Amino acid sequence: MKKKSIFRQMTVPMMTVICVLAAIILIVFITAYEEDIYSRNRDISNLLAGEIAVFMDGAYGINEGLAENPSILTMETDIQTPILAQCVKRNTYLEQIYI
DSSP states (O other), X not given: OOOOOHHHHHHHHHHHXXXXXXXXXXXXXXXXXXXXXXXXXXXXXXXXXXXXXXXHHHHHHHHHHHHHOHHHHTOOHHHHHHHHHHHHHHOTTOOSOOO
């Protein structure tokens, strides 16, 4: 019966240990990276939601100001048109005001 060398006897167990450790390290890094991605997405979403809320509040504020303007409430086109045109000129991003 032929005897195996110590190197051959230790190769399989050492490779198994190395593979198991590599798999554990890989799983830990993937889990941490995934949590980091979710955290960044959550932060960016909250930031965008805040910016959109500020924009919408501004747009609603402009419309509320126009709705409370006595010149607009007269419902006379000759008086309303210059006011609305000036509002559109100052706020080109507003699409709900149409003259």
